[in-house]
Amino acid sequence: MTPTAAPEAAPDAAASEAVPAPSAARASAAAGGGPVVRTQKLSLTFQTADGPVYALSGIDLTVEEGDFVSLIGPSGCGKTTLLRVIADLEQPTDGDIQVNGVTPHQARLERAYGYVFQAAALYPWRTIERNVTLPLEIMGVPQAERRARAAAYLEMVNLAGFARKYPWQLSGGMQQRASIARALCFDPDLLLMDEPFGALDEIVRDHLNEQLLNLWNTTGKTVVFVTHSISEAVFLSNKIVVMSPRPGRIADVIETDFPPDRDLDFRETQAFIDVAHRVRMGLRQGIADDD
Amino acid sequence: MTTDAQVTPAPADAAQRGRLRAGLDRAVQGRALPIATVSLAIVLLWYALAVWLNADLQINRFERADQSWTFGELVLATWAQDRPMLPAPHQIVAELNKTVFQTGITSVRSLVYHSWVTLSSTLAGFAIGTLLGILLAVGIVHARALEKSLLPWIISSQTVPILAIAPMIVVVLGAIGLNGLIPKAVISMYLCFFPVAIGMVKGLRAPDPLQMDLMRTYSASRWQTFWMLRWPSSLPFLFASLKVAIAISLVGAIVAELPTGAQAGLGARMLAGSYYGQTIQIWSALVAASVLAASLVGVVALGERWAHRRMGAQP
Ligand SMILES: Nc1ncnc2c1ncn2[C@@H]1O[C@H](COP(=O)(O)OP(=O)(O)O)[C@@H](O)[C@H]1O
Ligand SMILES: [Mg+2]
Numbered sequence: 001m002t003p004t005a006a007p008e009a010a011p012d013a014a015a016s017e018a019v020p021a022p023s024a025a026r027a028s029a030a031a032g033g034g035p036v037v038r039t040q041k042l043s044l045t046f047q048t049a050d051g052p053v054y055a056l057s058g059i060d061l062t063v064e065e066g067d068f069v070s071l072i073g074p075s076g077c078g079k080t081t082l083l084r085v086i087a088d089l090e091q092p093t094d095g096d097i098q099v100n101g102v103t104p105h106q107a108r109l110e111r112a113y114g115y116v117f118q119a120a121a122l123y124p125w126r127t128i129e130r131n132v133t134l135p136l137e138i139m140g141v142p143q144a145e146r147r148a149r150a151a152a153y154l155e156m157v158n159l160a161g162f163a164r165k166y167p168w169q170l171s172g173g174m175q176q177r178a179s180i181a182r183a184l185c186f187d188p189d190l191l192l193m194d195e196p197f198g199a200l201d202e203i204v205r206d207h208l209n210e211q212l213l214n215l216w217n218t219t220g221k222t223v224v225f226v227t228h229s230i231s232e233a234v235f236l237s238n239k240i241v242v243m244s245p246r247p248g249r250i251a252d253v254i255e256t257d258f259p260p261d262r263d264l265d266f267r268e269t270q271a272f273i274d275v276a277h278r279v280r281m282g283l284r285q286g287i288a289d290d291d
Numbered sequence: 292m293t294t295d296a297q298v299t300p301a302p303a304d305a306a307q308r309g310r311l312r313a314g315l316d317r318a319v320q321g322r323a324l325p326i327a328t329v330s331l332a333i334v335l336l337w338y339a340l341a342v343w344l345n346a347d348l349q350i351n352r353f354e355r356a357d358q359s360w361t362f363g364e365l366v367l368a369t370w371a372q373d374r375p376m377l378p379a380p381h382q383i384v385a386e387l388n389k390t391v392f393q394t395g396i397t398s399v400r401s402l403v404y405h406s407w408v409t410l411s412s413t414l415a416g417f418a419i420g421t422l423l424g425i426l427l428a429v430g431i432v433h434a435r436a437l438e439k440s441l442l443p444w445i446i447s448s449q450t451v452p453i454l455a456i457a458p459m460i461v462v463v464l465g466a467i468g469l470n471g472l473i474p475k476a477v478i479s480m481y482l483c484f485f486p487v488a489i490g491m492v493k494g495l496r497a498p499d500p501l502q503m504d505l506m507r508t509y510s511a512s513r514w515q516t517f518w519m520l521r522w523p524s525s526l527p528f529l530f531a532s533l534k535v536a537i538a539i540s541l542v543g544a545i546v547a548e549l550p551t552g553a554q555a556g557l558g559a560r561m562l563a564g565s566y567y568g569q570t571i572q573i574w575s576a577l578v579a580a581s582v583l584a585a586s587l588v589g590v591v592a593l594g595e596r597w598a599h600r601r602m603g604a605q606p
Contacts, residue, residue, distance in 0.1 A: 108508065108510055113508070115508040121501040121505050123520070125602035127603065134519065135509045137519070138510075138511045168605045
């Protein structure tokens with residue numbers, strides 16, 4: 001529509017070659033070698049008008065640096081709540097939690113994590129580029145670097161040509177990719193993702209799964225990923241945490257050792273099917289307990 | 292290359308013009324006809340009403356002059372009185388023509404002059420009122436204590452009739468030496484801050500929980516959350532409020548001219564007209580006020596369209 005978009009984007013092309021290095025100012029507490037996330041007997045009870053809701057109960061979870069951990073479980077088992085506790089968006093009622101060796105609150109102030117919500121939550125009055133640079137603006141990154149980083153991360157999520165578009169001009173999958181670029185662009189070591197592909201169709205989802213795996217391999221970030229898809233969890237993670245509802249608790253933890261360069265066809269292999277089976281058993285057990 | 296670039300836009304341009312014309316045609320067929328019909332009906336009804344309302348006076352006059360009259364003469368006479376109960380449309384048009392176009396705009400007989408006097412206090416009151424409304428809303432949204440303490444006062448301020456409060460404001464401000472524009476602007480402001488405050492409280496609270504959570508994950512400061520999220524979210528609400536606010540600012544400015552004993556302004560024109568039974572003068576001031584109100588709302592609507600486009604809204 002606007003002929004000005006192309007020439008203005010051009011000067012940044014050179015800058016977008018390399019992904020900028022993490023800012024030196026932000027010291028990583030996890031560099032000491034401790035776990036990125038560690039919870040002990042973590043519980044959270046919501047007090048509602050209909051009485052207490054036991055969202056989380058006695059959660060012991062450890063996420064090591066570089067892990068890709070999936071939280072899987074039926075809807076209402078507390079996956080989102082657990083992620084929000086890690087992000088300091090929700091306060092636990094009991095137990096301990098540390099993120100990067102400090103409280104979630106401190107970790108949030110240190111901008112330790114990028115959060116990808118279930119919905120893209122892009123601001124409709126900002127272009128895709130300016131949505132991606134939002135956290136950088138907040139963190140006071142100079143404009144030239146903001147634009148360079150936006151270009152680099154939009155490239156990474158295959159949205160290079162869409163910097164000047166507004167969110168409504170993009171499909172749901174593209175919007176979610178933009179929101180992933182937004183979470184990555186300030187280079188947090190920890191990525192928290194709450195069913196980021198839940199609203200997308202399976203073909204787009206497969207494609208994004210492959211991209212995400214690739215991203216994890218190349219950046220070495222620690223990821224905590226919420227899903228209720230078995231194949232997504234098994235395909236992406238090196239650690240699968242199976243949760244069960246009422247009260248939300250951990251039913252099983254499965255560690256896998258799949259080749260890092262696996263592609264979608266890997267889902268046909270016996271190793272994959274075995275792990276998927278064990279996840280399914282864990283989920284079934286959780287439901288059976290409930291009856 | 293250059294010739295190419297110069298030639299290619301032409302067909303696109305023509306196509307656009309063609310589309311514009313088609314759009315115009317549609318608008319004429321779709322809207323103009325009903326509007327014209329209704330307008331015509333109103334004018335006819337008005338002339339009929341003028342006959343009906345002014346007839347008694349006219350018959351009296353004929354009888355006092357011992358003059359015989361036909362119905363046709365009566366009708367024409369009711370449309371040509373000096374101080375009719377209800378002036379006919381063409382009388383108002385003639386008066387408007389005289390006081391708007393045939394009189395120098397600095398003359399006290401010029402309606403442009405009077406409109407300007409009212410407009411200046413309207414705009415001053417609107418500016419201050421808008422600012423006050425926004426500040427109150429910002430305070431209310433950010434401090435629960437302010438919501439509890441301020442909101443009841445804000446709401447009850449509007450339950451007091453402006454006609455009761457206006458003279459007091461004028462007297463009090465006059466006592467401390469403030470005359471002229473200021474008391475009128477204050478009365479305007481008193482009316483117009485309210486819709487802005489209420490609309491902006493709603494607008495600043497418009498961001499959904501996810502959008503707010505996002506700001507929290509970045510540890511954004513309150514100021515950043517305000518400027519990058521709450522404020523842009525509130526703009527549609529702001530403009531909706533401003534359209535109401537500018538219209539009642541004008542009402543406030545006109546009302547304010549009544550107790551101030553103002554010599555100038557549309558309100559003063561109406562008041563003077565009613566003292567001397569100059570109904571034509573009252574009606575033309577009324578028309579001027581409506582034209583002014585419509586233009587002011589139109590300007591705000593233009594601002595709204597501009598802001599909408601700047602914010603990349605879906606057309
Ligand atoms: N803010 C809240 N207030 C009250 N109950 C809540 C709140 N958030 C979540 N819950 C309840 O806590 C339980 C776990 O929710 P959630 O973590 O969203 O589950 P999941 O993400 O696994 O579907 C559900 O029963 C839900 O209704
Ligand atoms: Mg959830």
